[in-house]
Amino acid sequence: MEPKPSLLTEKEWSWERDRLLPDYDTSSDEKKRGISVVGTFFNFAKASIGSGSFALPWAILKCGIVIGAAGTVLLGLLSVYTMQLLIECKQFISKELSQQERRTFNFTQLGKRALGEAGKWAVNLSVVGCNLGVCAAYMIFISNNLRWAFTCFGSVCFTTWEIYAIVLPILILLTFLPSFRWLQFAAYIGSVFLVVAMLVVYVYGASNPYLPVACSAVVYMPPSWEGVALWFGVTAFLFCVHSMVIPLESEMAEPRKMFFVLDMACIVVIGLNLPFALYGYFLFGQQTKGYVFENLSGGTFNNVVRILLSVELILTFPIVFKPASDIVEEVCFSVATRINAVQGLNDQTAKTLKTQTIVLVCRCILRTLLVLVSWGVAVGIPRFEICLALVGSLTATVLAFVLPPLFHIIIKWHHIGVIKKSFHIMIVVFGIAATLLTTGVGLYNAITSPGSTTSCHEINQYCAAKNVYPTVTDALCSKYNQ
Numbered sequence: 001m002e003p004k005p006s007l008l009t010e011k012e013w014s015w016e017r018d019r020l021l022p023d024y025d026t027s028s029d030e031k032k033r034g035i036s037v038v039g040t041f042f043n044f045a046k047a048s049i050g051s052g053s054f055a056l057p058w059a060i061l062k063c064g065i066v067i068g069a070a071g072t073v074l075l076g077l078l079s080v081y082t083m084q085l086l087i088e089c090k091q092f093i094s095k096e097l098s099q100q101e102r103r104t105f106n107f108t109q110l111g112k113r114a115l116g117e118a119g120k121w122a123v124n125l126s127v128v129g130c131n132l133g134v135c136a137a138y139m140i141f142i143s144n145n146l147r148w149a150f151t152c153f154g155s156v157c158f159t160t161w162e163i164y165a166i167v168l169p170i171l172i173l174l175t176f177l178p179s180f181r182w183l184q185f186a187a188y189i190g191s192v193f194l195v196v197a198m199l200v201v202y203v204y205g206a207s208n209p210y211l212p213v214a215c216s217a218v219v220y221m222p223p224s225w226e227g228v229a230l231w232f233g234v235t236a237f238l239f240c241v242h243s244m245v246i247p248l249e250s251e252m253a254e255p256r257k258m259f260f261v262l263d264m265a266c267i268v269v270i271g272l273n274l275p276f277a278l279y280g281y282f283l284f285g286q287q288t289k290g291y292v293f294e295n296l297s298g299g300t301f302n303n304v305v306r307i308l309l310s311v312e313l314i315l316t317f318p319i320v321f322k323p324a325s326d327i328v329e330e331v332c333f334s335v336a337t338r339i340n341a342v343q344g345l346n347d348q349t350a351k352t353l354k355t356q357t358i359v360l361v362c363r364c365i366l367r368t369l370l371v372l373v374s375w376g377v378a379v380g381i382p383r384f385e386i387c388l389a390l391v392g393s394l395t396a397t398v399l400a401f402v403l404p405p406l407f408h409i410i411i412k413w414h415h416i417g418v419i420k421k422s423f424h425i426m427i428v429v430f431g432i433a434a435t436l437l438t439t440g441v442g443l444y445n446a447i448t449s450p451g452s453t454t455s456c457h458e459i460n461q462y463c464a465a466k467n468v469y470p471t472v473t474d475a476l477c478s479k480y481n482q
Helices: 010-020 029-033 037-048 051-063 065-094 099-104 107-115 117-154 160-175 181-206 225-239 242-251 255-287 300-343 353-380 384-411 418-448 456-464 469-481
Strands: none
Touching: 037 181, 037 242, 037 255, 051 065, 051 117, 051 181, 051 225, 051 255, 051 384, 065 107, 065 225, 065 242, 065 255, 065 384, 065 418, 099 242, 107 117, 107 242, 107 384, 117 160, 117 300, 117 353, 117 384, 117 456, 160 300, 160 353, 181 255, 181 300, 225 255, 225 384, 225 418, 242 255, 242 384, 300 353, 384 418
């Protein structure tokens, strides 16, 4: 009989809960009883509606309207299905667990149950890669927005390096905070800012009658298979919130309603993101940029929104960064503990003030290095949309379409039929193939694509113009009418 993987203690669960649910507040009476259905729904919705939504019009540009619209719906449905597989696995294993053990169960523990240490490392490596990649995308998003806003307000064009020189020290210092609970308000306020930014795009289009679709500037079928791969990476990134599923289900007051929450969240996320993606593409046609807000002309309100979005992401950065840093720190300090044991150092020695100071310094150094790793990715891949596509292809696809069905097959092998097994194997094969193909395309574009295509001169033109869109439309119509 195989030994059961060790589960987390109460103290370790507290750490794990903070890692996966950084805005969890144990002082709240509501959360002592359990997170409500509405609260759980909001957590999923806000995780899937973020900065990545502004790259969706560009993703539609790359794959065409047919594949973009139908594929987004299918990927959303498939993502919800694989999330439900995680819940099924957890509920199946829960029969063997105590009440406390059920509360401590998470994606990493599920991987360890299914594949031992290999499953645990597969989950942890994917989470580290995904979160550090998201942090890199945040840095690109922040630098581009602040560059535009500062240039428009100050009439002085800042370089990307100058923006990073301002922002990077702030991000590093924020990751040193011992607790991020006081930053939880940023997630909620940030959701408002993101909705406002989306509304700005809608209002901008509604106030302008010149649509590129009038002169056939949109594409309905994929221009190339490479474009489909880039679209897949961006869209997979949007729906990958699988690491949140098991912890949130464990904290729900009514866990049996988790499937309903997932279904409703999928409908809302697709209902908000897909129309926005199509509208943005219809609005700007072949001129759609990787970050659609860069298509908008100058204006004080638009630039204020850019600054607010940047501030929100700066405050959210340490929350997104925490899961990756916690995993890396856990590995590093477990190695250090083993070295101490070999050298004969006991626990009492580890509790001394000197040792605790050394640990704190090492923790800060390690977090600084991880922030610099994300910054290196941002510098190496300076285009927001390409960075999202690569992160979505390399890590989000594994977390969403490879590991959940694979774990489900292994854990429930004797309890599911042949048809379901075959279907899940097909999902795993699809996930692996998609990961390999789309990651290759993403890496190729990251290497060959130029950096930011918006020069200081172009930014100044957009800043000075109240509405430059008719000029863009005229150029598009001239091109397509030749």
